[in-house]
Amino acid sequence: MTGRHEEAGWTAPAPAPAAAGNEAGCAAAGRGRNDPPPGTWRRRAPAIAAAAGLLALWQVIVSGFGVPTYIAPSPVQVLQVFVEQGDILWLNFWPTLMEAASGFLVGNTVAAVLAVWFVHSQLAERAFYPIAVFVNTIPIIAVAPILVLLLGNGYAPKIVIAALICFFPTLVNMVRGLKAVSPQMLELMRVLSASGREVLFKIRLQSSLPFLFAALKIASTTCVIGAIVGEWIGSNYGLGSLIIEATYNFRAPLLYATVILGAGMAVAAFTIVTLVERRVLKWKPPEVF
């Protein structure tokens, strides 16, 4: 158990044995089932150190070579924006979060429902799969103005754009996952006189989950990009709108801060999906991330 701890730690039902001995073990002594396993900090330390090192290097280069702010602001200047213009950043954060989250929900739900339909109806798959591929190939930046024209300037076009971006990876993965059932298993279900519904809920959905989560991880970051791209057109608020405002008015530190906030939102969404995946897919060996 102790030896495998690092691999199995996320879902281990029992607290870590105190015998682990090292500092990670001590830190883990009181942890519950969802706490990070021992060794987490040791594993993450290189990433944190690398990030801190890069930030320091960035600061040194910018101040050492006297790089003008409009080309590259220093990390300190960017941090100042978070402190001094935090209200503006948050004002623009919430609309984007709302659009990204709604787009994520809508896009993935539609994709999952379609995937189930495709698996049950070859006709539907033949008819609509190519159209889904076609829709996916349309550059979002070209379709965005048309969506704004059709749906107005509210949240709707942004949510649709975020949903469109989420839709395709989930559809492809979900179809693949629903079909990734061994013929023997289907044979067995048939022998047991299982209904189509039972096959779907007891076999196919289970087998599709790892595929679904892989897609959701992609979607969790791209939905934020979708919302931001949607906001480039016709918004007064939202991170996308703030990016345009900052870019064209040469407010470089604000631009950097906005981009960092957007990236933070995407990373947070990714982390949430990863945590949910670990809870749901208990049988699946955890991944490196």
Place this chain on the structure above:
Amino acid sequence: MSEPTTIGPRLSRRRLLQYGGALGAAATSSFITVRSLAADTAEVNMQLGWLASNGILGEVCAKRLGYYAEEGVELTVTPGGPGVDGVASVAAGRAGVGQLSSSPSLMLARSAGIPVKAFAAGYQKHPFTYFSLADNPIRTPEDMVGKTIATQPTAVILLKALLALNGIAEDQVEVVKMGSDMNQLMTGQAQAVTGWMTNTNALKILGDDRVDMMLWDAGIQLYANVYYTTDRMLADHGDVLVRYLTGSARGWGYARENPEAAVDHLVSEYRNLDRAGELEAVGPVLGFSFDGTTATEGWAAMNAGNWQKQIDVYADLEQFKGETPTVADVMTTDVLAATEALRKQIG
């Protein structure tokens, strides 16, 4: 106005598709241009060609001070963005009036068969300017010979027009594309970059040894912040346009008298804008809005002769893919005439 890029865009395939979509939408859907709320209140949606900025300083003041309400207009402002000049939205009837950064977009749209028409000009002079540095200055078009000029893709045509007007062969000037940044000038890759004189933040980057050559002064005279609408709107709801322009005129009049208070209204309405930057920009913005012409003809005046010259320049450069529009196609002075008395007090 901080918009540095879209001036005289050529009709790209994508834009044509957008326009096509707009026309289709106009034909099939039930978009409402003007909705009567009460018996004497009309809801007007104003579509911008860019983000909300100091280009609508007067409109924001009029809205917040109740000038529109007094005229029986309820105004909503819809921003545009990069690649979206809003013409499609106005053509489709989603917005009743629009404001375009530069007049050529309107002429090109008209030539492409979109029934839109200008009815007022926000800036009397277009603030589009060639910026160079004092150690290698460009003060006249002739100074461009043998130099590299960086300009936005949509503004290349203006440079060509400028060179043609001054009898300079195109191969004597190297033209490179730029985005919204000024780096090519600062790093010496180009001897001039282009942008709007009202973009004070950009000018700050260029520093004190900046040399300006405004496109207008060099001979290509375009209007900026053009107010436009559709033929149908002019025919069916001309009275609403008159009320709208009356409110706007009063708003701009207020901004002229109280620049600082106007900026406060602007940044309260659009909190992403930077107050300090807007306070610096308000001077130039008012300078382009009010000049000798407005002193005699009133705020937002424009004249047919100037429109004809613009059409000629674009026609000579073979920019119209469809028919070359006439002055009557692209502009009307009806709304200006109906608001003349008030506008003259403000100009």
